Amino acid sequence: MSTLTQSDAVAAYAAAVRDHLAALDAETLDELTGGLEADLTDALLDQVAGPTALAGLDASALAARFGDPGTYAEELREAAGIELPPAGPRPRRTLGQVFADAGTELATDWRRLAAENRWVRAVAGFVASLRPVWWLLRAWVVFVILGAMVGSGPVPHSLGAWLFLIALVVASVQWGRGAFGQGRRVHALLLTGSTICAIAALPVFAASASHIAQGGNGGYHSGWDDGYRSGVASATNDGVRVGGVEATNLFVYGPDGLPIADARIVDQDGNPVVLTEPEMGRPWTQWDGEWTWGDVPLGATDPQVPLNTFPYSFYALDDFEPNDDGLLEPAPDTLVIEPAWPAASLFPLESATTGDPATDPEATPTDGAAEPTDPVDDATATPEAPTAEPSASGEEASPSGTP
Amino acid sequence: MDTTQMLKGVLDLAVLAVVRAEDGYGYDVVRRLRGAGLTDVGDASVYGTLRRLYAAGALTSYVVPSDEGPHRKYYGITPQGRASLDLQTKQWHEFAHTMTDLLDLAEAH
Structure with a gap:
């Protein structure tokens, strides 16, 4: 050897x-x-x-x-208490085992770190003593998340909400103290929930803090709604723009191409569509008689006339006189300027010309002609304005189509 | 009587006690255990125990360079190891006392 x-x-x-x-x-x-x-x-x-x-x-x-x-x-x-891995190819591990092993490894590393560093132990001890705080926070995070689903805020405002929050706190603390949920499956489920809470805690905190900072006391959603409404209101202030230019009046024509007077217009939420005065860009509803220019719709001075009824009829600003407060008021004998229809009529829609009375009774030609008129002829036909006389300026649309 | 089996149960305690007295490297610990009377203790058993106690956080370790030969890995006790040793020492005394009483009683008959 x-x-x-x-x-x-x-x-x-x-x-x-x-x-x-x-x-x-x-x-x-x-x-x-x-x-x-x-x-x-x-x-x-x-x-x-x-x-x-x-x-x-x-x-x-x-x-x-x-x-x-x-x-x-x-x-x-x-x-050393180390098991030899079984011979042969490595057995497939379930995702749960992978996580469990990673957890064990992490715990071992952590223990080693703690054993070797005095400050790590000190910090860990301090953090560990804060566990009850986490139990409370966890309950509140669940409260906020569930509350957001039903539209309540981060702070309970009703007896029911308080009781619910208290129940959550009791449950969270009892679980933290090991009073229940120690079964393997339940524990895993609760641990997952707790982890989600930990992750959600920061965004929930941020959202709640901003909510409270805004002085919102009607709950998360009402705060959101307020913002939404103010957004809608400011959008309303824009009036109606067509091609980038403020519309000063709107004209509604029916499917038969004929004018419809006193048409009331609302948006998809039922908010009245109101045009704006040209000086400040405010809706006419907010106009109190400050100086402006152009004509003033009747509705701006007469609360009986809705301002989403179109077309507007106007008073000329020249006919206004300042009252004792310096605000403009129409003189008693002021004449109403009727709206000037841009066209006496428009082309009728296809459905109107094919005359489907079931869906559109107005589609029947108003002059009672037996056969449907040619659309070209119809476009030039003088409308029989149902409720309002087209203004004198409608002379461009001459009544050539009248038999 | 084969003390190897009995030793297995108390090797942790013995190793912790030796390291608590003074930090030591692997064979140093073996030597001190043998010097204390545990002559049957196996080298590999002691080394394995040292690694296990280290992994469990009862011991800390550091490498000391050596002029002659390879570097030595020294082990020292941690507060956790000390607490564990205190507890196990208490348990050992109770157990030994119980066993002594039991054996004395059997002998008396």
């Missing part, structure tokens, strides 16, 4: 030990056999005279002292 040098004999033995533990992952193996050579050498130095004698030892001498490397490896592994 060849005589190995000191390091060779020890290295060979250590390598044989590692060989027997090859099934372990590299990190665990390193953890388990790190410093093995030093330990073996120290042990041998107890038996032999000195380093020179150590060099004379061969593999069999090491085996005599430490036993079979395989047995040594087993003893090392068992004492």
Whole structure:
């Protein structure tokens, strides 16, 4: 048998030990056999005279002292409490196991970190003492999330909401104290919920803080609604623009192409459509008689006339006189300027010309013609304005179509 | 009587006690255990125990460079290890007392 040098004999033995533990992952193996050579050498130095004698030892001498490397490896592994992974291909792990293993690993790392650093232990101890605060916070986060679903705010405003919040707090604290939910499945479920709460805590905090900062006391949603309404109101202030220019009047024509007077217009939410006065760009509903220019719709001075009824009829501003407060008021004998229809009539819609009385009784030609008139003729026909006389300026649309 | 089996149960306690007295590297701990009378203790068992106690947070470790030969990994006890040792020492005394009483009683008959 060849005589190995000191390091060779020890290295060979250590390598044989590692060989027997090859099934372990590299990190665990390193953890388990790190410093093995030093330990073996120290042990041998107890038996032999000195380093020179150590060099004379061969593999069999090491085996005599430490036993079979395989047995040594087993003893090392068992004492360290490390299980050998089963032989063969690695078994598939479920996602749950992967998470569980990661959790265990994390816990081990954490314990090591805590063991090695005094400040980590101090901080960890402090944080751990804050656990009851987290229990309360967790309950509140659940309250806010559930509350947002039913439109209530981060602060309970009713007895029911208070009772619900208190119930959540009791449940959260009791679970935190280990009073229930210790079954494996329930625990996992609650842990997941708790984790979601932890993640949601910050955005919930931010949203609630801004809500409270806005002085909102009617709940999260009412605050949102307020903002929405003010947005709608400011949108209303824009009046109606056509091609980027403020409309000063609107004209409604029916499917038969004939004017409809006193048509009331609202938006998709039922908000009245009101045009704006040209000086400040405010809706006419907010006009109190300050100086403006152009004509003033009747509705701006007469509350009986809705301002979403079109077309507007006007008073000329020249006919206004300042009252005692300096605000403009129409003179008693002011004449009404009737709206000037831009066209006496428009082309009737297809449905109107095909005359489907079931869906559109107005589609029947108003002049009682037996056969449907040609659309071109119809466009030039003088409308029989149902309720309002077209103004004198309607002379461009001459009544050429009248039989 | 084969003390190896008995040793298995109390090796943690023995290793913790030795390291608490003074930090030590692997073979140093083996030597001190043997010097204290645990002659049957196996090298590998002690090393494995040291690793396990370290992984469990009862021991801390640091590497000390050596002029001659490889660097040595020293182990020291942590507060957690000390608490664990205190508890196990108490349990050991109770257990030993119980066993002594039991055996004395059997001998008396």
